[in-house]
Amino acid sequence: MNRRKFFDLLVQSLAITGVSAITLAGLFPALFSKKRSIHKVVLGTEEELFSDNSYIIKHIDQQTFIIKKGKDGSIEAFDAACTHAGCPVQWNDSKNSFLCKCHGGVFDANGSPVSGPPKKPLNKVNLMKRNQTQEIILYLDNSHS
Ligand code: FES
Missing domain, CATH: 1.20.5 (Single alpha-helices involved in coiled-coils or other helix-helix interfaces)
Structure with missing residues (x-):
């Protein structure tokens, strides 16, 4: 050769x-891909979580999550990091929206961007309700963190 x-x-x-x-x-x-693992976090029952408010804020592993109960009774969890530049968004019940104070980003109740610089929706987090105990469990995927 x-x-x-x-x-x-x-x-x-x-x-x-x-x-x-x-x-x-x-x-x-x-x-x-990076090693993936799902981290389960038991939050509590719906009655415990939403007795005073329609939403709660949870800080887990240096991340902030907003878990809210919609007007239709559905429960959804969102990563509170704004998809524009990562500032924390806040849920505003009266405006039925997530607001980001950094640059005025607004997301609707489903996490979709409505106005301001964000173009991508907020990241939703999987959750489920245990049948027997009715506890709500967050499923955090660490492959994105
Ligand atoms: S970081 Fe939220 S609008 Fe810029």
């Missing part, structure tokens, strides 16, 4: 390896 053939073979091998890695990463993203 001459030098030219060896070099061509080397380039082809590297190209095949690169394409294979990209294909595998697409098919099995968990293999190539």
Whole structure:
């Protein structure tokens, strides 16, 4: 094998390896992504959480979450970090909106941007209610933090 053939073979091998890695990463993203773990946080029962207010604020692992009960009775949890530049948003019950004081961003009750600089919705956090105890549990995915 001459030098030219060896070099061509080397380039082809590297190209095949690169394409294979990209294909595998697409098919099995968990293999190539940061280690993922779901962190469960038991918040309490609906009655305990919303006895005084329609929303609560929870600080967990240096993150702030807003858990609110909608007018239809649905319960949703949001990461309070504004999607514009990360300032904490606040829930305003009378305006039925999340407000960000840093640059005037406004999000609707579903976390969708309404006005101001934010273009992306607030990040929702999965939650569920335990059947037996009726406790509300947050499921925090640490692969994004
Ligand atoms: S950080 Fe919220 S509007 Fe800029």
